[in-house]
Amino acid sequence: MLQSKLFTKTRKEAPKDEVSKNAELLIRGGFIHKEMAGVYSYLPLGLRVIKKIENIIREEINGLGGQEIFMSTFHPKEKWVATGRWNTMDDLYKVKDSSGREVAIGPTHEEIVVPIAREYVSSYKDLPFSLYQFQNKFRMELRAKSGILRGREFLMKDLYSFSKDEKEHNDFYEKSKIAYKKIFERAGIGSKTYITFASGGTFSKYSQEFQTLAVTGEDTIHICEKCKVAVNEEIIAEQKVCPECDNDKLQKEKAIEVGNIFNLGTKFSDAFDLVYLDEKGEKKKVIMGCYGIGIGRLMGTIVEVLSDKDGIVWPKEVAPFSIHLVELGDSAEVRAKAEDIMARLEKEGIDVLYDDREVRPGEKFADSDLLGMPYRLVISERSLKEGKVEIKERKTGEMNMVSEKELFDKVFLKKLIGP
């Protein structure tokens, strides 16, 4: 894409009302736009990140056999009354429909997905399966000061599993952990993200959170470096040692919850009578699990933990573009070369943001660092003369001059764009 055509521009100053690093950098880069506290719009660069994150998640959840659906935002009141949550969920938004009836604005989708499942489940042959979606969720957050980490309106992947019995449920639950680890690795925060034991509700001793170390995190976790797992502060009083190896030397850290997986047991099957007939013709309850990842929150977390003083450092698989091609000077030769290289890179399936703007080199470099594509490629009079292009890796700052032949070497390109 030509940067001159991109309707957004970078800003030098952060908006005064934003206190979080993620919102500050994302707004300065033109990735997002704040509409009100906890409510943001995603601009072209930001939406590209969202879509890349969604695609990673889609691939991994499809790998679990998940079937993608898209549920409604408006939920009938009676479904929420049926689960007892109409009056107990404090952050539930309610709105009057044209008929004068109240409806809920979905903060989570058990009330919708379970009645859907019920229409299609009657026999053990119909199980197991799992359903997921990417959807805007709405929660009446009292404090929404963390940028896109905690919104009143936020994008989420929610997955629900339906199993015949505990064993089948546990199998899926364990597989979901592996898929989640893969997702966070591909999103570039794998090494900083810990499976964390948290309180489990009615049906299991623990639930599992995925917590990413961040000094700005709202959560506190206690890490066992031996097992690479953690315990959430909320249960550390009763669980003073590592649940896996009994190690009592746990390291206290701040972290951001980027995902969670939860055994729902029969809580919602009970509410909606979600049952099936087993091989012997006996009625059994369906065992459920739910598995969430906040898409905006994941994007915000990546910015919180991977950015540096100059701006954002996008990991390869979630960057809006793989390469930021920067042209210096306004000679026809430089432009022709830049256009040629862009076309050839795009032919190889590589996303390129091409800075063709007529601005000073210093401004181009500063913008490039702020926007944070994994590689910056500079084409200038000088590079033309030398028959080489300059490549800078955003993460390490490492610079190299390479010939075009080297640049288009498949192995080199693969290294550039990953994974």
Added chain:
Amino acid sequence: MLQSKLFTKTRKEAPKDEVSKNAELLIRGGFIHKEMAGVYSYLPLGLRVIKKIENIIREEINGLGGQEIFMSTFHPKEKWVATGRWNTMDDLYKVKDSSGREVAIGPTHEEIVVPIAREYVSSYKDLPFSLYQFQNKFRMELRAKSGILRGREFLMKDLYSFSKDEKEHNDFYEKSKIAYKKIFERAGIGSKTYITFASGGTFSKYSQEFQTLAVTGEDTIHICEKCKVAVNEEIIAEQKVCPECDNDKLQKEKAIEVGNIFNLGTKFSDAFDLVYLDEKGEKKKVIMGCYGIGIGRLMGTIVEVLSDKDGIVWPKEVAPFSIHLVELGDSAEVRAKAEDIMARLEKEGIDVLYDDREVRPGEKFADSDLLGMPYRLVISERSLKEGKVEIKERKTGEMNMVSEKELFDKVFLKKLIGP
């Protein structure tokens, strides 16, 4: 995809509370699920159609230079007060935020997109551009009895153009017409869809609707068969002849509005002071247009106008799967052959729904007609013996026996999956 793994099933009976053909067939086929009047969830088959429609639109709108964004659902009240629509738009949903402040639940996005544009527009050099999104919209419909044609919550593509002057605006407006025609052609309803002159508001004599002929349509249009354009009933009293050729023999027909394009002039630029400095340093107002396509409505219209007594007939480019592979009998040879053919088709990039269920052939054929993939491919003991597979085109009912060699002939495959 294996049909045995699909969590939905077909139903013989239509739900009693659905009076529209689109909802009846889509619910019977397991494409959608009704949550309440005018509110539906999209199940795996339905979401596949939605995504195919979105991709067609994305390609064509990107071709116009449109930049994709994703705006918020919650809109600050003050933006709606600024345009004067807070109290005048009857179907606007309002909800109280945690702070006690009221917010609007977006029925359209001028109030959001114009302030966003304003942040980045200062000079004539920043124009023109256009922004679009796919978003859930919310409107307090009093009657919501048309299935997914008219919802309280509905998916929409909305595009907004920002131009320096009338000429630039008109250029884009004319190009958008061509893009829209292309979209409806690719969606399979091109020959039934007419550009229709409708009332234009403050800034132009007419706006343009795209109306698709349908006996169940809510709109009435008057067609000039010579020019292939139409006039909406609402302006026929003042416009009794074809606006293009003055032909007064117009044909009255029922139709569904699948899209519209509209000159907004400076209505919203005025409200938010969206101005720029021209080449001479003079302040000028930005000229806007808006361009909508209801995604769910388009899907529903395709069902209304293309289905037959046996079920849905999906056009090639929007079908959830290109081929419905049906295996008959339960011999290991038939299964092995079906799996082999599925794998080879998928390797060619063709979406296949493979009916591997253990049900009677009659049920499989009835389901296949109801679900409506463009081609049905039958593999049975008989076809194995003959060394051929049976292909039936859903639209025409035409059946052919072809050898595997013929099936995998590139030209033949291209014909199958189109475009």
